Amino acid sequence: MYFLTKELYFPPVEETSPEGILAVGGDLSPERLMLAYKSGIFPWFEDDEPILWWSPEERMVLFFDDLKISKSMRSILKKNEFKITFNKDFKAVITNCQQAKRVGQNGTWITDDMINAYCKLHELGYAKSVEVWKNEELVGGLYGIDLGDVFCGESMFSKVSNASKVAFITLAQKLEKANYKLIDCQVHNSHLESLGCVEIDREEFMAILKF
Incomplete structure (x- = not known):
């Protein structure tokens, strides 16, 4: 080390x-x-x-061809019950991610210093956010680092059912159209797996990142 x-x-x-x-x-x-x-x-x-x-050693990623959208999610997306914005309120998204209760975690890894650092990256155009609104209230979202052809997802939150899924799916579809290679989701969790994310070894991830 x-x-x-x-x-x-x-x-x-x-x-x-x-x-x-x-x-x-x-x-x-x-x-x-x-x-x-x-x-x-x-x-x-x-x-x-x-x-x-x-x-x-193992990296969780989304290859866009693997994106899984369930029938119920397709119905939710068609109904347009959520409004989606990009980079409208980065600080609110990262603050909500900090405050989100997570199973098996007593605290959060999103410290105040981290918030300040990523807000600086947002001001520089590197850190990006997706916001999900319902009745003018921010109910979900995610943020990460945009490398130009790879999006490094950091965290997401959801105050109502499916809000973070809507953010993730909408982002994935937008990045695929822009010819990005993948979304880096860092480490495994079952929520990401349900959306089509898979683990690849570090060597493969690094080859994609540097190509």
Whole structure:
């Protein structure tokens, strides 16, 4: 495991620990964060921990051909009961993701420092959000880092049933039309799997990222 200094550097991702941790420390500057994402690395830590940088051996991704839209979801999308916007209220989305209750988690990895850092990336045009509205209320959304041909998803939230799914599906369809390669979803969860996301090994992910 590598301990970062002020130097803008990450070691090769092949040097991760068995858990997937590559490096410790450093900062959340826009320059370091963008170097991380372009290198297949992302930060993930809690308030009482140092900054941890990850590149797990298995990577959860969505290839757009694999996107699963159930009959019930197709019906919901056709009804237009939700309004979808892009980059309308990034801070509200990331704050809601911070506050969302998650099964098996006592706290959140989206610290206040993380919010400040990603809001800076949003101002620079790298961090993007999808908002889902119902009756003028923000009820769901997601945010992530846009690398131009790969979207690195960070977190999503849902205050009503299906809102985060609507955000994810709408984003996937928009990115497919723009000829993106995939959505990087980082680590496995069953919700993402139900939408068609699959795990690939790090070597394959890095080859796609750098091609």
